[in-house]
Amino acid sequence: MSWREAWSRAQALRHESDETNTVLMRAGLVISVPIIWLYGCVGVAYGQLPMLTPAGFVDMPGACAWLTSLMAFAVAIFIVDWLVHGELPPAPVPPSVVLRHWQSGWPASPALPPQPDQQSLLPSGPLTLRNVCFGVAVVACVSALVGSGLDTLGWRAFARPGGLAPRAEWPLYPLPWIWPWLLPLARQSFALGTVIVGAVLFVAALLMRWRRVRGAWFPFFVALPILVVPHFLAAAGFDYAAARGLGGLNEPALVNELAQHPARYNVYTFLSLWCGIGTGTVGLILGFAFGRSKVMDED
Numbered sequence: 001m002s003w004r005e006a007w008s009r010a011q012a013l014r015h016e017s018d019e020t021n022t023v024l025m026r027a028g029l030v031i032s033v034p035i036i037w038l039y040g041c042v043g044v045a046y047g048q049l050p051m052l053t054p055a056g057f058v059d060m061p062g063a064c065a066w067l068t069s070l071m072a073f074a075v076a077i078f079i080v081d082w083l084v085h086g087e088l089p090p091a092p093v094p095p096s097v098v099l100r101h102w103q104s105g106w107p108a109s110p111a112l113p114p115q116p117d118q119q120s121l122l123p124s125g126p127l128t129l130r131n132v133c134f135g136v137a138v139v140a141c142v143s144a145l146v147g148s149g150l151d152t153l154g155w156r157a158f159a160r161p162g163g164l165a166p167r168a169e170w171p172l173y174p175l176p177w178i179w180p181w182l183l184p185l186a187r188q189s190f191a192l193g194t195v196i197v198g199a200v201l202f203v204a205a206l207l208m209r210w211r212r213v214r215g216a217w218f219p220f221f222v223a224l225p226i227l228v229v230p231h232f233l234a235a236a237g238f239d240y241a242a243a244r245g246l247g248g249l250n251e252p253a254l255v256n257e258l259a260q261h262p263a264r265y266n267v268y269t270f271l272s273l274w275c276g277i278g279t280g281t282v283g284l285i286l287g288f289a290f291g292r293s294k295v296m297d298e299d
Contacts, residue, residue, distance in 0.1 A: 047163025182237025232276030
């Protein structure tokens with residue numbers, strides 16, 4: 001297949017209907033729900049959970065981890081409710097009624113609109129559930145951040161209780177089976193190769209954009225998640241194997257870290273694993289949808 005034919009096929013994918021973009025976005029949300037639920041379960045199990053903030057990941061120990069898990073559960077329920085019920089129609093505006101007096105010299109006087117039924121003023125079930133989920137997520141997030149800040153200042157009240165199973169390995173599956181296949185991804189030559197490919201795609205997109213080629217960013221946004229996935233998976237496989245002395249790896253610092261802080265070490269290994277899986281699924285779908293959006297066609 002020539003480059004011209006490949007580009008023609010890519011352009012054909014980009015000019016499908018807008019309904020396809022909606023389906024892709026919904027598919028990304030559907031896949032993200034179990035990942036968010038598992039993220040919340042890990043916080044309860046390990047009693048340690050990093051929260052992504054504008055300043056990077058912040059450690060949430062003890063009660064803060066449980067609050068972060070509560071936030072994750074609320075967000076997952078919010079997404080499920082949105083997927084099931086979709087967008088809710090706005091509340092109808094009650095019409096105003098104007099009475100006209102037919103006597104000469106009398107101006108028209110507006111009458112009070114009919115009083116709506118009190119039952120109709122109550123929000124519907126899906127709207128109430130979404131409001132509750134949104135409120136719970138906001139309160140849990142703010143509480144976790146406040147608790148983490150107090151923990152940093154030395155007040156360790158939020159550091160308890162700990163996790164239910166800080167040494168559990170079930171959240172790390174399938175790492176116990178696939179780590180031998182992930183270790184080659186941790187080689188510097190492989191990592192450097194993905195960086196070079198990403199840089200070449202970025203420069204090519206800039207050049208095509210400069211030549212006003214429509215859809216120039218499409219290949220870059222589609223390939224970017226695929227190039228990021230090996231880095232997360234390599235980190236997860238290496239951290240899992242090195243801390244357990246597998247694969248002939250000799251990393252005393254990682255072994256000691258796992259022995260002293262098993263919950264924190266395991267949760268970051270879990271984070272690397274599911275960042276890779278999530279980027280490879282949700283990121284690929286959203287990258288494809290964004291790459292073919294109309295925004296990329298603007299000159």
